[in-house]
Amino acid sequence: MQLITGKTKLLGVIGDPVEHSFSPVMHNAAIAELNLDYVYLPLPVKAKDLERAIAGFEAIGLVGFSVTIPHKQTILPLLSEIAPNAELVGAVNTVWRTERGWKGTNTDVEGFLAPLRTTLRLRDWSQVIPVILGNGGAARAVVAGLLRLGCSKIHVVGRDRDKLDLFKQNWADSYLELDLKVHIWSELSGLVSETNLLVNTTPVGMYPFVDKSPVEEELMEKLPKGAIVYDLIYNPRPTEFLKIGEKVGAIAIDGLEMLVQQGAAALQIWLQQPVPVDVMRRSLLEHLGLN
Ligand code: NAP
DSSP: OOOOOTTOEEEEEEESSOTTOSHHHHHHHHHHHHTOSEEEEEEEOOGGGHHHHHHHHHHHTOOEEEEOTTSTTTTGGGOSEEOHHHHHHTOOOEEEEETTEEEEEOTHHHHHHHHHHHHOTTOOGGGOOEEEEOOSHHHHHHHHHHHHHTOOEEEEEESOHHHHHHHHHHHHHHOTTOEEEEEEGGGTHHHHTTOSEEEEOSOTTOTTOTTOOSSOHHHHTTSOTTOEEEEOOOSSSSOHHHHHHHHTTOEEEOSHHHHHHHHHHHHHHHHTSOOOHHHHHHHHHHHTTOO
């Protein structure tokens, strides 16, 4: 148990709900390892209270905070400065105080890229044609990450034609060289055999619906040899989607490393020093009963 002193500096996560967030576990484990006088707290904030909460954080000198659903987009106009990658994604997940006010960034992009970079260092990303399942907030971070790797042709699959068109339009406005194609689910069968990176950004298969997969085995069998299946879900580990992927011979990556790395990138911003990523990863695995 950490000792809270009169000088303990405050960090936290805002969202609604935040009760199920794993962030306090990994951040407080890292803070304890570094022996720093900080604490990271769950801070439940309703959508209607966001502006008042931010003003309150200023008043009590909060050092920084993580942002989760439903505030990732609505917080943008309340910040003094937004980092270019958060601008690109259109969402903020990390905020800290500067002399000019609150500054926001999006560490999901870096988090998503970390396991791709370490496990698949030699891949020529300009030849990779990814297919992204889902078109929500995480899908935007994935597109931004893939752009950074050098992918220029990306397929996005969703269930709502209007949302897909909006998603495509948002990118077309800011990234002229990106060839982003959107599809409804019934078109997925024609894409699977053409892709070497299939990324699930939908919550399908997330605990407690652990026997669900966004893609059936019959379709996954069409994946080319050596393809990567990447599921942003970290609980269960592996998901049904990844189990099927491995069964058909693909390389599987789950969402735990993304969670750890986006958290580590945020903590490094707040503490302005290197952070113990291994301790953060271990604390999460222990918490999830997966060690
Ligand atoms: P989001 O903004 O709500 O987007 C979810 C997307 O999934 C939407 O496009 C939604 O479609 C689609 N979807 C939802 N249920 C579906 C279903 N039954 N069938 C087909 N499509 C469905 O959520 P998000 O923030 O992007 O998060 C998505 C997932 O990524 C969650 O599981 C989250 O835990 C995970 N995630 C993981 C990390 C990590 O660090 N590992 C980070 C961020 C997110 P509609 O728009 O049509 O509703």
